[in-house]
Amino acid sequence: MDLLRALLPRAKPPEEPTSPDALPQGRRVGPWRVVRPLGQGGNGTVYLVRRWGRHYALKLATCPGDLRLVREGKLLKRVKHPGVVKLRAAGQWTGGAERFPYLVMEYVEGLPLYEWARQTRPTARQITRLLIQAAWALEALHQQHAVHRDVKGGNTLVRPDGKQLVLMDLGAGDYEGATPLTSHVLPPGTEVSLSPEAMAFARLHATTPEAHYKASPADDLYALGVMAYRVLTGHYPFAVHLPRDMFWLAVSTQSPRSAHEAHPRVPETLAAIVHRLLAKQPEERHAHAREVAEALEKASSEGGAEWDRPPFDAEEKAPKPQGVLRRRRAGNPRGRAWMWQQLQKKHRPREGALSREKALASAPALPSRTSRHRNRKKHWGVRVLVLAAAVGVALALLTTTRQVGEDDQEIARAPPPPDAGTGAAPFQAPISAPAAPAAPDQDDPRVNPLSGPSSHPKLSKVLPLCVGLACAGSSQATRPKPPPEECPPGALQTMRDLGFYAGDYLQATLVFPLPDDTEPVLVKEGAVTVHVVQSPRRTVPFASRVSGRLFFGDRVYGRFTSLTLARGGQTLPVCMELVDILVSRGLERQPESTEAAVMVYYSGGVEFVSRFE
Numbered sequence: 001m002d003l004l005r006a007l008l009p010r011a012k013p014p015e016e017p018t019s020p021d022a023l024p025q026g027r028r029v030g031p032w033r034v035v036r037p038l039g040q041g042g043n044g045t046v047y048l049v050r051r052w053g054r055h056y057a058l059k060l061a062t063c064p065g066d067l068r069l070v071r072e073g074k075l076l077k078r079v080k081h082p083g084v085v086k087l088r089a090a091g092q093w094t095g096g097a098e099r100f101p102y103l104v105m106e107y108v109e110g111l112p113l114y115e116w117a118r119q120t121r122p123t124a125r126q127i128t129r130l131l132i133q134a135a136w137a138l139e140a141l142h143q144q145h146a147v148h149r150d151v152k153g154g155n156t157l158v159r160p161d162g163k164q165l166v167l168m169d170l171g172a173g174d175y176e177g178a179t180p181l182t183s184h185v186l187p188p189g190t191e192v193s194l195s196p197e198a199m200a201f202a203r204l205h206a207t208t209p210e211a212h213y214k215a216s217p218a219d220d221l222y223a224l225g226v227m228a229y230r231v232l233t234g235h236y237p238f239a240v241h242l243p244r245d246m247f248w249l250a251v252s253t254q255s256p257r258s259a260h261e262a263h264p265r266v267p268e269t270l271a272a273i274v275h276r277l278l279a280k281q282p283e284e285r286h287a288h289a290r291e292v293a294e295a296l297e298k299a300s301s302e303g304g305a306e307w308d309r310p311p312f313d314a315e316e317k318a319p320k321p322q323g324v325l326r327r328r329r330a331g332n333p334r335g336r337a338w339m340w341q342q343l344q345k346k347h348r349p350r351e352g353a354l355s356r357e358k359a360l361a362s363a364p365a366l367p368s369r370t371s372r373h374r375n376r377k378k379h380w381g382v383r384v385l386v387l388a389a390a391v392g393v394a395l396a397l398l399t400t401t402r403q404v405g406e407d408d409q410e411i412a413r414a415p416p417p418p419d420a421g422t423g424a425a426p427f428q429a430p431i432s433a434p435a436a437p438a439a440p441d442q443d444d445p446r447v448n449p450l451s452g453p454s455s456h457p458k459l460s461k462v463l464p465l466c467v468g469l470a471c472a473g474s475s476q477a478t479r480p481k482p483p484p485e486e487c488p489p490g491a492l493q494t495m496r497d498l499g500f501y502a503g504d505y506l507q508a509t510l511v512f513p514l515p516d517d518t519e520p521v522l523v524k525e526g527a528v529t530v531h532v533v534q535s536p537r538r539t540v541p542f543a544s545r546v547s548g549r550l551f552f553g554d555r556v557y558g559r560f561t562s563l564t565l566a567r568g569g570q571t572l573p574v575c576m577e578l579v580d581i582l583v584s585r586g587l588e589r590q591p592e593s594t595e596a597a598v599m600v601y602y603s604g605g606v607e608f609v610s611r612f613e
C-alpha cells in the first residue's frame with residue numbers, strides 16, 4: 001500500500017491564499033517566482049523575481065484591476081529609452097477571487113539618487129552626468145506626449161558604476177489620449193516637487209470637483225530642478241519642515257536661494273541652470289528637457305576645477321530628507337503659532353502686525369493706502385501679493401494642520417489644498433498701509449539682553465528718520481559678508497557626537513522666553529547668545545544656549561562657536577550659522593533699521609556647518 005502511494009503522482013498542495021503585498025519567497029506570479037520584496041510603492045509591491053535564471057522586478061498591484069498600473073504598463077511600452085526602465089511583460093495574478101494586474105520590468109541594480117550621492121560623495125560633474133541622463137529620459141517621455149509627474153530622487157536608480165541613471169515608477173505618469181483617472185484637483189505626485197503653477201491651479205479650483213490639473217512637461221522640469229537642487233545642496237529649495245500651508249505660500253511667493261548661494265560648492269553655472277528650472281513661470285523654464293540636457297552638457301564640459309570637488313565632505317550632511325522638525329511640529333499649536341509668526345513677519349508689510357483675526361477680518365476688502373506711505377509705493381506691488389497670500393494662509397491656518405510631505409508623500413491621497421475655498425481672491429485684494437510699529441525702548445526686554453548694553457540711539461529717535469523714507473537696504477546693503485573661516489577645533493566632533501550633520505538646524509530665538517508679540521528687536525554687532533526652542537534631537541534640549549557673534553552685512557549674520565546644554569550645563573565647541581525660518585543664511589534687516597540701529601525679528605535658527613562660508 002505504501003509502495004503504491006509512493007508510486008502515484010502526488011497531488012500538489014493548493015497555494016495558501018496570500019495578499020498581493022505579502023507574497024512569500026517561491027510563490028509564482030505567472031511564470032515568475034518571487035525571490036524577495038524590493039519595496040512597496042503607492043500602488044503596488046515590487047518583488048525581485050526569477051525566471052530562467054534571470055532576475056526581474058515585478059510590480060504587483062495592491063488593488064484588484066488597478067487601472068493606474070495598467071496605464072503605467074502602457075506608458076512604459078511607448079517609451080523606449082536607456083534612461084527609462086524597460087518593460088518586459090505584463091499580466092494578471094489571481095489572488096483568491098480577485099485579479100491583480102502586474103508588470104514585469106528589467107531589474108535595475110542600484111541606489112536611488114540621493115542615497116547614491118550620500119554613499120559615494122560624487123563631484124558636481126558626476127552628479128551633472130546623471131542629471132543630463134534624467135533630462136534625456138524626460139525628453140524621450142515628452143516626445144511621446146507623455147509626462148512623468150513624479151520626478152524625484154526616489155524614482156531614480158543609479159547603476160553601480162555610478163554612470164547611468166534610470167528613471168523609474170511611471171505610475172503617476174500620463175500621456176495624450178489616456179483615460180483620465182484623477183478624481184482630485186491634482187494628479188498623484190510628490191508635494192515637494194509640485195510646481196507653482198500646479199499649486200496656483202489647485203488653489204483656484206479647490207472647490208470645483210470637475211477641475212483637474214493637466215500637468216505639462218514644464219511640471220516635470222520644475223521637479224527635475226527640485227531633484228537637482230536637493231542632490232547638489234542636500235536641501236530642498238524650500239524648507240519642507242514647514243506646515244503645508246506655509247510651504248505652499250513659500251513656493252508660490254518666494255524665489256529660492258540659488259543652489260550656489262545655498263551651498264557655495266555648487267558651481268555657479270550649474271546653479272543657474274537649476275535656478276531656471278525652478279522659475280515660478282513655466283515659460284521662464286527651459287522650453288524642452290533636451291535644452292536642459294544640452295545646457296548641462298555645455299556647462300559641465302566648460303566647467304573648471306570646481307566641478308571636480310564633491311559638494312559634500314565626509315563630515316558634511318549627506319542629502320537626506322529635511323523633514324525632521326516637522327514631525328515635532330505636528331499637532332503642536334504653539335509650534336504652529338510660532339511658525340505662523342515667522343512667515344507672517346517674512347511676508348507681511350513689516351510696519352504692522354497682522355493677527356490671524358485681523359487677516360480674516362480684512363480679507364474681503366481692505367482700505368486703500370494712506371498718503372504717508374505713498375513714497376514706499378515701489379515696494380507695495382510685491383507686498384500686496386505677499387500680504388494677500390498671507391491672508392490666504394491665515395484662512396487656511398484655521399482649517400488645516402497638514403504638513404508638507406517628504407519624498408514619498410503623494411498628493412492624490414491628501415485632502416484638497418490648504419486654502420480650499422479661498423480661491424484666488426486674496427491675491428487680488430487691495431491693501432491698506434499699516435501703521436508704523438510702536439518703537440521698542442532700548443531697555444525693552446525684546447532687545448537681546450545677552451548681547452550686552454547697546455550704545456545705539458533709542459529706536460524712538462531712529463524711527464522718525466525712517467518714516468516716509470525707504471530705509472531698508474540703504475547704505476548697509478553695500479557692507480560685505482564676513483570672510484570664510486574655519487570651525488573651532490572639536491566643533492565637527494561635537495556635531496557628530498550630538499547626532500547632527502552639516503545642514504541640520506535648531507530653531508532658536510534671540511529673545512527668551514519667547515514673548516507674545518511679534519515686534520522686531522534691536523541687535524548690535526558682537527557677542528550674542530541665542531536660545532534653542534526646538535531641536536530635532538534630544539541631545540540638544542530646549543533652552544540650550546548657543547553663543548557667538550553677530551555681523552552686520554546686507555543681512556544680519558551670526559557665527560556661533562559654543563553650545564551650553566540646558567541639561568547638565570556642559571559647554572561644547574560648535575560651528576553654526578544664523579539662519580531664518582526659510583533656512584536662508586542670516587536674518588533680514590527690518591526696514592526700521594539704520595546703519596547704527598539694526599532691527600531683526602527675534603526668531604530663526606542655527607544651522608550646523610562644517611566651515612563658516
Ligand SMILES: Nc1ncnc2c1ncn2[C@@H]1O[C@H](COP(=O)(O)OP(=O)(O)OP(=O)(O)O)[C@@H](O)[C@H]1O
Nearest residue numbers: 038039040041042043046057085105106107108169
Ligand atoms: N525595475 C526595478 N528594479 C529594481 N528595483 C525596483 C524596480 N522598480 C521598482 N523598484 C524598487 O521597488 C520599490 C518600490 O517601487 P515603486 O516604483 O512601486 O514605488 P516607489 O517609487 O517607492 O513609491 P511611489 O509609487 O509611492 O512613488 C522602490 O524601492 C524601487 O526602487
